[in-house]
Amino acid sequence: MFDMLNISEYIEKIMGGIYLNEPEISVIVKRIQEEQIDPLQFVAFLASMETRNRLNGIDAKEISYFAKALRKEKHKEYPFLCTAGTGGDLLKTINVSSTTAIVAASYGIPTLKHGSTGITKSYGSRDFFQELGIDTTLNLERVISNVEQTNFGYFDFSGLVPIKKRAGVRSPLHFIGPLAHPLRVSYKLFGCSNSRIYSKLPEILSELYPNYLITMNADMDELSIFGPTRIFEKKLTKTEEYMILPQRLGIINPSLEEIQRLPDPQESAGIMLRLFSGKDSTSRLELIALNSGAAFYLTNNVDSIEEGYLCAREHILQGKPYQYLRDNIGRLGDKDKFDQMEKAYVR
Numbered sequence: 001m002f003d004m005l006n007i008s009e010y011i012e013k014i015m016g017g018i019y020l021n022e023p024e025i026s027v028i029v030k031r032i033q034e035e036q037i038d039p040l041q042f043v044a045f046l047a048s049m050e051t052r053n054r055l056n057g058i059d060a061k062e063i064s065y066f067a068k069a070l071r072k073e074k075h076k077e078y079p080f081l082c083t084a085g086t087g088g089d090l091l092k093t094i095n096v097s098s099t100t101a102i103v104a105a106s107y108g109i110p111t112l113k114h115g116s117t118g119i120t121k122s123y124g125s126r127d128f129f130q131e132l133g134i135d136t137t138l139n140l141e142r143v144i145s146n147v148e149q150t151n152f153g154y155f156d157f158s159g160l161v162p163i164k165k166r167a168g169v170r171s172p173l174h175f176i177g178p179l180a181h182p183l184r185v186s187y188k189l190f191g192c193s194n195s196r197i198y199s200k201l202p203e204i205l206s207e208l209y210p211n212y213l214i215t216m217n218a219d220m221d222e223l224s225i226f227g228p229t230r231i232f233e234k235k236l237t238k239t240e241e242y243m244i245l246p247q248r249l250g251i252i253n254p255s256l257e258e259i260q261r262l263p264d265p266q267e268s269a270g271i272m273l274r275l276f277s278g279k280d281s282t283s284r285l286e287l288i289a290l291n292s293g294a295a296f297y298l299t300n301n302v303d304s305i306e307e308g309y310l311c312a313r314e315h316i317l318q319g320k321p322y323q324y325l326r327d328n329i330g331r332l333g334d335k336d337k338f339d340q341m342e343k344a345y346v347r
Helices: 007-015 022-033 039-056 060-070 096-106 125-131 140-150 172-179 201-208 265-276 283-298 305-317 320-332 335-345
Strands: 077-085 111-115 152-156 184-192 211-216 229-235 238-244
Touching (some): 077 096, 096 152, 096 305, 111 125, 172 201, 184 201, 265 320, 305 320, 320 335
Parallel strands (some): 111 152
Antiparallel strands (some): 211 229, 229 238
16 A cells, blocks of 8 residues: 555645654655655655644654664664764754764774764764764675774764755754664664753654663753753663753863864864874863763763763773774774874874
Protein backbone atom coordinates (compact mmCIF):
# COMPACT_ATOMS: atom_id res chain seq x y z
CA MET A 1 0.00 0.00 0.00
CA PHE A 2 2.63 2.52 1.09
CA ASP A 3 4.90 1.99 -1.92
CA MET A 4 2.00 3.01 -4.18
CA LEU A 5 1.79 6.48 -2.64
CA ASN A 6 3.44 9.27 -4.56
CA ILE A 7 5.66 11.70 -2.63
CA SER A 8 3.12 14.45 -3.32
CA GLU A 9 0.49 12.44 -1.41
CA TYR A 10 2.75 12.33 1.64
CA ILE A 11 3.26 16.09 1.33
CA GLU A 12 -0.50 16.63 1.18
CA LYS A 13 -0.97 14.52 4.32
CA ILE A 14 1.65 16.52 6.18
CA MET A 15 0.19 19.83 5.03
CA GLY A 16 -3.13 18.63 6.41
CA GLY A 17 -1.51 18.39 9.85
CA ILE A 18 -1.12 14.59 9.81
CA TYR A 19 1.96 12.85 11.25
CA LEU A 20 3.36 9.91 9.30
CA ASN A 21 3.50 6.39 10.72
CA GLU A 22 6.48 4.03 10.76
CA PRO A 23 5.80 2.22 7.43
CA GLU A 24 5.30 5.54 5.66
CA ILE A 25 8.51 6.98 7.10
CA SER A 26 10.40 3.83 6.07
CA VAL A 27 9.24 4.24 2.48
CA ILE A 28 10.15 7.93 2.40
CA VAL A 29 13.63 7.32 3.81
CA LYS A 30 14.24 4.43 1.41
CA ARG A 31 13.32 6.63 -1.56
CA ILE A 32 15.45 9.49 -0.25
CA GLN A 33 18.48 7.24 0.19
CA GLU A 34 18.03 5.72 -3.24
CA GLU A 35 17.65 9.25 -4.68
CA GLN A 36 14.28 8.39 -6.18
CA ILE A 37 12.76 11.67 -5.02
CA ASP A 38 13.11 14.79 -7.13
CA PRO A 39 15.17 17.46 -5.25
CA LEU A 40 12.33 19.98 -5.48
CA GLN A 41 9.91 17.44 -4.05
CA PHE A 42 12.36 16.71 -1.25
CA VAL A 43 12.54 20.43 -0.40
CA ALA A 44 8.72 20.59 -0.47
CA PHE A 45 8.53 17.54 1.80
CA LEU A 46 10.91 19.09 4.34
CA ALA A 47 9.20 22.49 4.15
CA SER A 48 5.78 20.96 4.76
CA MET A 49 7.11 19.03 7.79
CA GLU A 50 8.78 22.14 9.20
CA THR A 51 5.65 24.25 8.78
CA ARG A 52 3.40 21.62 10.36
CA ASN A 53 5.83 21.14 13.24
CA ARG A 54 6.06 24.86 13.95
CA LEU A 55 2.28 25.14 14.01
CA ASN A 56 1.38 21.91 15.79
CA GLY A 57 4.62 20.79 17.44
CA ILE A 58 6.81 17.80 16.71
CA ASP A 59 5.57 14.26 17.19
CA ALA A 60 8.05 12.17 19.17
CA LYS A 61 7.09 8.92 17.49
CA GLU A 62 7.46 10.34 13.98
CA ILE A 63 10.92 11.69 14.80
CA SER A 64 12.05 8.37 16.32
CA TYR A 65 10.66 6.48 13.28
CA PHE A 66 12.70 8.76 11.02
CA ALA A 67 15.92 8.34 13.03
CA LYS A 68 15.51 4.55 13.18
CA ALA A 69 14.82 4.31 9.44
CA LEU A 70 18.08 6.16 8.73
CA ARG A 71 20.18 3.54 10.52
CA LYS A 72 22.42 1.37 8.41
CA GLU A 73 22.72 -1.23 11.18
CA LYS A 74 19.34 -1.70 12.84
CA HIS A 75 19.88 -4.59 15.27
CA LYS A 76 23.35 -4.78 16.79
CA GLU A 77 24.26 -2.40 19.62
CA TYR A 78 27.73 -0.84 19.56
CA PRO A 79 29.34 0.31 22.86
CA PHE A 80 30.19 3.70 21.36
CA LEU A 81 29.54 7.31 22.38
CA CYS A 82 28.14 9.99 20.07
CA THR A 83 28.10 13.70 20.96
CA ALA A 84 25.72 16.09 19.19
CA GLY A 85 23.66 19.25 19.52
CA THR A 86 20.62 20.68 17.80
CA GLY A 87 22.37 23.92 16.81
CA GLY A 88 20.65 27.27 16.54
CA ASP A 89 21.87 28.42 19.96
CA LEU A 90 22.02 32.13 20.73
CA LEU A 91 25.69 32.47 21.68
CA LYS A 92 27.13 30.84 18.52
CA THR A 93 29.96 29.07 20.31
CA ILE A 94 32.92 27.10 19.11
CA ASN A 95 32.16 23.54 17.99
CA VAL A 96 31.81 21.91 21.39
CA SER A 97 30.44 18.49 20.43
CA SER A 98 33.25 17.79 17.92
CA THR A 99 35.95 18.95 20.31
CA THR A 100 34.41 16.92 23.12
CA ALA A 101 34.41 13.84 20.88
CA ILE A 102 38.20 14.06 20.47
CA VAL A 103 38.74 14.55 24.20
CA ALA A 104 36.54 11.53 24.96
CA ALA A 105 38.36 9.34 22.44
CA SER A 106 41.73 10.38 23.84
CA TYR A 107 40.47 9.39 27.30
CA GLY A 108 39.81 5.86 26.01
CA ILE A 109 36.09 6.17 25.27
CA PRO A 110 35.12 4.59 21.90
CA THR A 111 33.49 7.53 20.09
CA LEU A 112 31.77 7.56 16.72
CA LYS A 113 30.87 11.17 15.94
CA HIS A 114 28.05 11.67 13.47
CA GLY A 115 27.79 15.10 11.89
CA SER A 116 27.58 17.32 8.85
CA THR A 117 28.80 20.48 7.22
CA GLY A 118 27.16 23.78 8.08
CA ILE A 119 23.57 24.35 6.96
CA THR A 120 22.35 27.58 8.53
CA LYS A 121 25.85 28.51 9.61
CA SER A 122 29.16 28.71 7.79
CA TYR A 123 30.65 25.37 8.80
CA GLY A 124 29.98 22.28 10.86
CA SER A 125 31.67 19.22 12.31
CA ARG A 126 32.72 17.89 8.91
CA ASP A 127 34.64 21.10 8.17
CA PHE A 128 36.17 21.12 11.64
CA PHE A 129 37.54 17.58 11.33
CA GLN A 130 38.75 18.12 7.77
CA GLU A 131 40.87 21.05 8.95
CA LEU A 132 42.52 18.75 11.50
CA GLY A 133 43.34 16.29 8.73
CA ILE A 134 40.67 13.72 9.69
CA ASP A 135 39.11 11.97 6.70
CA THR A 136 35.36 12.65 6.69
CA THR A 137 34.56 10.57 3.58
CA LEU A 138 35.14 7.05 4.91
CA ASN A 139 32.48 4.37 4.58
CA LEU A 140 30.81 3.06 7.72
CA GLU A 141 32.80 -0.19 7.80
CA ARG A 142 36.09 1.71 7.86
CA VAL A 143 34.77 4.18 10.43
CA ILE A 144 33.76 1.35 12.77
CA SER A 145 37.22 -0.18 12.31
CA ASN A 146 38.81 3.15 13.23
CA VAL A 147 36.75 3.36 16.42
CA GLU A 148 37.72 -0.18 17.37
CA GLN A 149 41.42 0.52 16.76
CA THR A 150 41.82 4.16 17.79
CA ASN A 151 38.64 4.99 19.79
CA PHE A 152 37.52 7.57 17.23
CA GLY A 153 35.61 7.69 13.96
CA TYR A 154 33.55 10.21 12.03
CA PHE A 155 30.62 9.40 9.74
CA ASP A 156 29.00 12.14 7.71
CA PHE A 157 25.24 12.65 7.56
CA SER A 158 25.42 12.70 3.76
CA GLY A 159 26.07 8.96 4.05
CA LEU A 160 22.53 8.62 5.38
CA VAL A 161 20.75 11.34 3.40
CA PRO A 162 22.34 12.35 0.07
CA ILE A 163 21.68 16.09 0.01
CA LYS A 164 23.22 17.82 -3.01
CA LYS A 165 21.75 21.28 -2.37
CA ARG A 166 20.61 23.02 0.78
CA ALA A 167 18.14 25.84 1.13
CA GLY A 168 20.03 27.50 3.99
CA VAL A 169 17.01 27.55 6.29
CA ARG A 170 16.06 25.26 9.14
CA SER A 171 14.24 22.06 8.32
CA PRO A 172 13.39 18.86 10.25
CA LEU A 173 16.81 17.50 9.27
CA HIS A 174 18.41 20.04 11.63
CA PHE A 175 16.66 18.20 14.44
CA ILE A 176 16.61 14.65 13.06
CA GLY A 177 20.24 14.74 11.91
CA PRO A 178 21.82 15.22 15.37
CA LEU A 179 19.36 12.72 16.89
CA ALA A 180 20.10 10.09 14.26
CA HIS A 181 23.11 7.82 14.01
CA PRO A 182 24.12 5.16 11.48
CA LEU A 183 24.37 2.66 14.35
CA ARG A 184 22.53 1.85 17.54
CA VAL A 185 25.21 3.18 19.87
CA SER A 186 25.11 2.77 23.64
CA TYR A 187 25.65 6.40 24.63
CA LYS A 188 24.32 9.70 23.32
CA LEU A 189 25.32 13.11 24.72
CA PHE A 190 22.79 15.54 23.28
CA GLY A 191 22.58 19.31 23.63
CA CYS A 192 19.44 21.41 23.24
CA SER A 193 18.66 25.13 23.56
CA ASN A 194 14.90 25.01 22.96
CA SER A 195 12.73 24.26 25.99
CA ARG A 196 9.78 23.14 23.84
CA ILE A 197 11.92 20.59 22.03
CA TYR A 198 13.65 19.56 25.28
CA SER A 199 10.35 18.32 26.70
CA LYS A 200 10.03 15.87 23.80
CA LEU A 201 13.59 14.56 23.86
CA PRO A 202 13.37 11.92 26.63
CA GLU A 203 10.58 10.13 24.77
CA ILE A 204 12.49 10.27 21.47
CA LEU A 205 15.91 9.31 22.82
CA SER A 206 14.49 6.46 24.89
CA GLU A 207 13.45 4.85 21.60
CA LEU A 208 16.92 5.30 20.11
CA TYR A 209 19.62 4.89 22.77
CA PRO A 210 19.97 2.77 25.95
CA ASN A 211 21.86 5.56 27.76
CA TYR A 212 21.72 9.28 27.11
CA LEU A 213 22.28 12.64 28.70
CA ILE A 214 20.38 15.73 27.51
CA THR A 215 21.57 19.24 28.32
CA MET A 216 19.16 22.18 28.19
CA ASN A 217 20.29 25.77 28.25
CA ALA A 218 18.61 28.68 26.47
CA ASP A 219 21.92 30.23 25.41
CA MET A 220 23.82 27.23 24.04
CA ASP A 221 23.10 23.63 23.13
CA GLU A 222 25.61 22.19 25.58
CA LEU A 223 26.52 22.56 29.25
CA SER A 224 27.02 26.26 29.91
CA ILE A 225 29.86 27.89 31.84
CA PHE A 226 27.74 31.04 32.29
CA GLY A 227 24.74 29.77 34.21
CA PRO A 228 22.67 26.74 35.22
CA THR A 229 22.12 23.91 32.75
CA ARG A 230 19.23 21.51 33.14
CA ILE A 231 20.19 17.85 32.73
CA PHE A 232 18.00 14.87 31.94
CA GLU A 233 19.80 11.56 32.02
CA LYS A 234 18.88 7.96 31.46
CA LYS A 235 21.22 5.14 32.35
CA LEU A 236 19.63 1.85 31.42
CA THR A 237 16.30 1.93 33.32
CA LYS A 238 17.09 4.81 35.70
CA THR A 239 16.17 8.41 34.83
CA GLU A 240 17.01 11.61 36.69
CA GLU A 241 16.64 15.36 36.14
CA TYR A 242 18.77 18.00 37.87
CA MET A 243 20.77 21.23 37.43
CA ILE A 244 24.49 21.84 36.98
CA LEU A 245 25.84 25.18 38.25
CA PRO A 246 29.29 26.12 36.89
CA GLN A 247 29.98 28.41 39.85
CA ARG A 248 30.01 25.37 42.12
CA LEU A 249 32.87 24.00 40.04
CA GLY A 250 34.90 27.16 40.50
CA ILE A 251 34.16 28.54 37.04
CA ILE A 252 33.95 32.25 37.77
CA ASN A 253 33.58 35.19 35.35
CA PRO A 254 33.95 33.24 32.09
CA SER A 255 34.60 35.19 28.90
CA LEU A 256 32.01 35.09 26.13
CA GLU A 257 34.51 36.40 23.60
CA GLU A 258 36.86 33.47 24.21
CA ILE A 259 34.25 30.84 23.36
CA GLN A 260 32.51 32.52 20.43
CA ARG A 261 32.57 30.89 17.04
CA LEU A 262 35.28 32.08 14.68
CA PRO A 263 34.40 32.86 11.05
CA ASP A 264 37.22 30.72 9.63
CA PRO A 265 37.00 26.92 10.17
CA GLN A 266 40.77 26.55 9.87
CA GLU A 267 41.41 29.06 12.62
CA SER A 268 38.73 27.46 14.76
CA ALA A 269 40.30 24.00 14.36
CA GLY A 270 43.75 25.44 14.98
CA ILE A 271 42.71 27.06 18.24
CA MET A 272 41.14 23.78 19.36
CA LEU A 273 44.34 21.94 18.46
CA ARG A 274 46.21 24.38 20.66
CA LEU A 275 43.68 23.68 23.40
CA PHE A 276 44.31 19.93 22.98
CA SER A 277 48.03 20.54 23.52
CA GLY A 278 47.42 21.96 27.00
CA LYS A 279 48.52 25.49 26.04
CA ASP A 280 45.15 27.18 26.53
CA SER A 281 43.75 27.99 29.96
CA THR A 282 41.02 30.38 28.81
CA SER A 283 37.24 29.91 29.09
CA ARG A 284 37.51 27.53 26.12
CA LEU A 285 39.21 25.06 28.43
CA GLU A 286 36.42 25.34 31.00
CA LEU A 287 33.67 24.88 28.38
CA ILE A 288 35.28 21.85 26.76
CA ALA A 289 36.28 20.28 30.09
CA LEU A 290 32.75 20.63 31.44
CA ASN A 291 31.15 19.01 28.40
CA SER A 292 33.83 16.35 28.16
CA GLY A 293 33.23 15.64 31.83
CA ALA A 294 29.59 14.92 31.01
CA ALA A 295 30.79 12.41 28.40
CA PHE A 296 33.10 10.79 30.95
CA TYR A 297 30.18 10.51 33.37
CA LEU A 298 27.65 9.19 30.87
CA THR A 299 30.02 6.40 29.84
CA ASN A 300 30.61 5.41 33.49
CA ASN A 301 34.25 6.52 33.69
CA VAL A 302 33.53 8.82 36.66
CA ASP A 303 30.78 9.07 39.26
CA SER A 304 29.52 12.58 38.48
CA ILE A 305 29.72 15.39 35.94
CA GLU A 306 31.62 17.44 38.51
CA GLU A 307 34.27 14.72 38.85
CA GLY A 308 34.30 14.36 35.08
CA TYR A 309 34.97 18.08 34.65
CA LEU A 310 38.02 17.92 36.91
CA CYS A 311 39.35 14.79 35.17
CA ALA A 312 38.79 16.27 31.71
CA ARG A 313 40.41 19.56 32.65
CA GLU A 314 43.54 17.85 33.91
CA HIS A 315 43.56 15.48 30.92
CA ILE A 316 43.51 18.43 28.49
CA LEU A 317 46.10 20.46 30.41
CA GLN A 318 48.44 17.46 30.20
CA GLY A 319 48.13 17.58 26.40
CA LYS A 320 46.65 14.10 26.13
CA PRO A 321 44.16 14.88 23.28
CA TYR A 322 46.98 16.40 21.22
CA GLN A 323 49.23 13.41 21.76
CA TYR A 324 46.33 11.13 20.87
CA LEU A 325 45.86 12.88 17.52
CA ARG A 326 49.59 12.78 16.77
CA ASP A 327 49.65 9.05 17.46
CA ASN A 328 46.55 8.20 15.41
CA ILE A 329 46.25 10.74 12.60
CA GLY A 330 48.01 8.40 10.18
CA ARG A 331 45.05 6.04 10.37
CA LEU A 332 42.37 8.68 10.77
CA GLY A 333 43.34 10.85 7.83
CA ASP A 334 45.97 13.16 6.36
CA LYS A 335 49.14 13.41 8.43
CA ASP A 336 50.57 16.17 6.23
CA LYS A 337 47.50 18.33 6.82
CA PHE A 338 47.74 17.72 10.56
CA ASP A 339 51.45 18.58 10.52
CA GLN A 340 50.68 21.90 8.83
CA MET A 341 48.09 22.75 11.48
CA GLU A 342 50.51 21.67 14.19
CA LYS A 343 53.25 23.98 12.90
CA ALA A 344 50.85 26.90 12.55
CA TYR A 345 49.08 26.67 15.91
CA VAL A 346 51.04 24.55 18.39
CA ARG A 347 54.77 24.70 17.78
